[in-house]
Amino acid sequence: MSVSLSENVANKLAIVDSLYRYAAGIDLKDPELIKGAFTEDAVSDFRPAGAKAGFEYPVLEGKETIADALLNSLKPIVTTHSVTNPRVTIDGDKAYLEAIVEAQHLPESDPSRHYLMKNRYDVELLKQQDGWFICRVTVDNVWRTGxxxxxxxx
Structure with a gap:
């Protein structure tokens, strides 16, 4: 079955929006927005980026665990995430998204300090009844400063 151009564009926008929801949820410290970007059994793997920053971060499984871990670890930190260069491939009810995400981190207690990361996000998504949702995200670091x-x- 052929997909129309407008349906293809709408799917691509919805796929990229899942990553926008995730990033905004982190920045707004909104657990429902974060969870709303993921499938129930999603996996988040920040190990490649974490290793380059010099720390170990476990693979997180399940949207509740992902939201809780992120919000707890980033509680004392102000963040801004900017998503750029999204590239989407769709295969039926599965999709793959590659994007660059710039993540700025500043301690609430001392905003003169910062840690800026430019990361590559490799995202696998599933189309469900009410939209596209991330089932796996792997984050690798391209460069960092601070x-x-x-x-x-x-």
């Missing part, structure tokens, strides 16, 4: 101890809440 004080990595900011991520530890120090």
């Amino acid at each position: 004080d990595p101890t900011v991520l530890a809440g120090v």
